Amino acid sequence: MYIYITFVLYFSTVLLCSGQSPPQVEVSGNQLYCGEAPMPIVTDINISGGDNSLDYVYVQIVTGYSLGLDELLLTGTHPNISTSWSIETGLLTLIGPASSEDFENAIRDIRFQTSENNFTQDKFFSVNLGEANYLPATGHYYLYVQDVGITWHEALEAAEAQEFFGLQGYLATITTPEEVQITGEQALGTGWIGGSDQAVEGVWRWKSGPENGQIFWNGSVSGSAPDGMFAFWNTGEPNNLFEEHYAHITDPNIGILGSWNDLANTGSTDPESPYHPQGYIVEFGGMEGEPQINVSDSSVIIMPKTEITFNNVCDEGSVFINLTTNVDEVLWYDSVNSNE
Structure with missing residues (x-):
């Protein structure tokens, strides 16, 4: 079993835009979940074009979000940017106005943490230049x-x-x-x-x-x-x-x-x-003849997923256990309370 986490990042100067040439966003990051400490949602990000000034950045966990267990937080010092976290929508809003460079630095300092233990999906991040939510699965x-x-x-x-x-x-x-x-x-x-x-x-x-x-x-x-x-x-x-x-x-x-x-x-x-x-x-999105816009990009954190199946035995017989996982090491124990 494989779990994927997607986060969506949104940049906004206006809510709905027409006739503008928006800035462009490029995100890097395809990471394995560490599990020991909050980890960055991207490895790098570049914002280009526009007028080098943004009002908002919206960072949202759009796939695999676990309400009340997953959280995004801004670390480091960013004097021109404040934040607002919505637990209902899994959305972290970075609030300017600030320069594109300020927002790039802030996004590099965003950390994902979770108290979830049994993962079934990965988590995805995406970057959007407007307030509408971007979904990487559909574009x-x-x-x-x-x-x-x-x-x-x-x-x-x-x-x-x-x-x-x-x-x-x-x-x-x-x-x-x-x-x-x-x-x-x-x-x-x-x-x-x-x-x-x-x-x-x-x-x-x-x-x-x-x-x-x-x-x-x-x-x-x-x-x-x-x-x-x-x-x-x-x-x-x-x-x-x-x-x-x-x-x-x-x-x-x-x-x-x-x-x-x-x-x-x-x-x-x-x-x-x-x-x-x-x-x-x-x-x-998806309409015939519409323009190609680059107002979003995405990264992924791959979560550890394990699935165990076995055959049923009524009386005597052999039990065959099948394990499917995307982790490198699995520990087996003789019983729930065993250390061996």
Whole structure:
């Protein structure tokens, strides 16, 4: 088994940019986890272009984040930069304004530490020049927009009106588990995504972005995703209760974290209801003819992963133990309390 940790770094001079030539970022770092002390998230970083001044850098663990166990912290002395850590999103914000060189030095001094013992994923870092979250697994950017009470159709239009360094925005299409984590588990809020079965009941299609028209689910609660497609419905969803035809990421207090439910176009009109819309998720990237931007880069810390399987023996017989690991040395003991 192999575990990968990804961290995302974000640089920002503005939230959403159009018509600008942004600075470029290059990150180095493909490291094995040490486990004995906090370790750097990059081995080197270079920021070029722009006007040599940045307001923010956003450093986020976007894949493999363990809430309450993983932490990023800034070490050393950086008089022009302060920090803010969000445990909910795994996001460390470096706050300027400061020069590109100041931010480079600060990023070299960021340390990752964890109290997690059983790793199942690696941790990834990425560098982004805007406030939208960058996900290395897809190469796309994601932005939660708070807009209490917005309808699905309004969110669809609002997302398409947004632009990020020349990339066209669209209501998010969630097609991978990694996107579930960044848009649901680690988002600042929950909201509308681009799925609907309004045209044909029970035939769920993406209605936005590069996947526009693509079927990702057939049926209701007992339905299924077509071969090769991905869906992440909450338990008991979609149920089409009260003519619900639009996909929404559920409130964190309801069911599976980051999962989806179907709602009517307005959602609940009761402001106190967990089904009252709080906003929407905008995705950038993957559209035909869009510019190539270099506003992000990523590094990885490879975590130690071990998987043990064995055959079952009812009476007498031999037990065969199979060990799969990415570490160099494994210690075996005769029993839990044994030193040998």
